[in-house]
Amino acid sequence: MTAVGFIGLGIMGAPMAVNLVRAGHRVIGHDVFGTGPARLAEAGGETADSIAEVLATAEVLITMLPDSPQVEQVVLGAGGVFEHAKPGLLYADMSSIRPETSRRVAELGATAGIRVLDAPVSGGEKGAVDGTLSIMAGGAAEDFAAARPLFEVLGGTIVHVGQSGAGQTVKAANQLVVGGTYALIAEAIVLLEAAGVDADLGLDVLAGGLAGSRILEIKRKSMVAREFAPGFRIDLHHKDMGIVLAEARAAEVALPVTGVTAALIAAARGQGYGALDHSALLKVIENLSGRGSTTR
CATH class of the missing domain: 1.10.1040.10 (N-(1-d-carboxylethyl)-l-norvaline Dehydrogenase; domain 2)
Structure with a gap:
């Protein structure tokens, strides 16, 4: 069992987090609106009121957010991920955002000792629910290898496509x-x-x-x-x-x-x-x- 923090419980994120719970992982989810937190709690997951609360427990962090500004706010902003993450955290951003944003997050993460992957997905809501997403990951090969067991819960096609930003x-x-x-x-x-x-x-x-x-x-x-x-x-x-x-x-x-x-x-x-x-x-x-x- 891995303690997985999951930020962003929308149409895609909520079923992905639920699948991780069903696979036996401890999932601590956070979202600011919508029904995603309730869906996660009903499946046996935990919900948190803040990013800091998620990161107090999580060994791995996944974000699934709408766009680059939201990722920048959640990860780089005041009270965000990099403010509260401990060195050594494995962080996979599965949002679909600009490649340059992913590269910037990875560079800042490396400075803070955080292992960052960009790992956007394809397959839509059905793929998220069924756990059959295609996952295209950019970042260090060893970090991809560490994240792969979790990716295998979420997707069927899982490929390391290159360095940071390549997934995007x-x-x-x-x-x-x-x-x-x-x-x-x-x-x-x-x-x-x-x-x-x-x-x-x-x-x-x-x-x-x-x-x-x-x-x-x-x-x-x-x-x-x-x-x-x-x-x-x-x-x-x-x-x-x-x-x-x-x-x-x-x-x-x-x-x-x-x-x-x-x-x-x-x-x-x-x-x-x-x-x-x-x-x-x-x-x-x-x-x-x-x-x-x-x-x-």
Whole structure:
């Protein structure tokens, strides 16, 4: 049993923390809002009122937060992780944030004797609940090896992809592929329906052929049914596409399809769909074709 501190108990963090409890670990969770702490307590975990309380016990710390500013506040801010952590703490940030933020946290952590990994995930809420996330980790190989037993509770694909910040760059690449795939599936649905073809049957065929993907496997039915309960919100994907575009600029590469995908996701947010699942890109494509309603 490992004493694991877990900060950030939202859509992704709460089921991840619960899975660690079910695997036999002592989990001390902290969040400032939402139902996550109650879910953790019901599963047998512990809840803390402050970061200091989490770190008084934790041997390993995991954070799962929305964006770079939240990570900077929780980790670097007054009363934050680095203020209370003891030297030797193993800290894995599993948020999806800017690579430069991860590198800065790792550099400051090394100065304080804290072992830092950036380990963002892919797989959405279902992957978090099922413990089948893909985990892409950046940082020292020995720190990755130390964290791997916990990662194996949370995910099925677990890869050390390089030094600090590399995990976030791989996650950025993941998000551009996911966003582009959703956009193309949305276009396929609009085309099939406009041509009078049953979209359910058409996507069943696509899912079984070369066009098949994990997204088609788990999302095609809900997309055709226009069910967009958030597993991963448009708002967060919009944030991630900003990271992708910034990384492309820094690397001096042209990613034209990524630019179009980012614009479609921005349009989804602008049309009021930010709180919906990212599969709601279908609504944007429908609106572009005059076949949807911005109020639906």
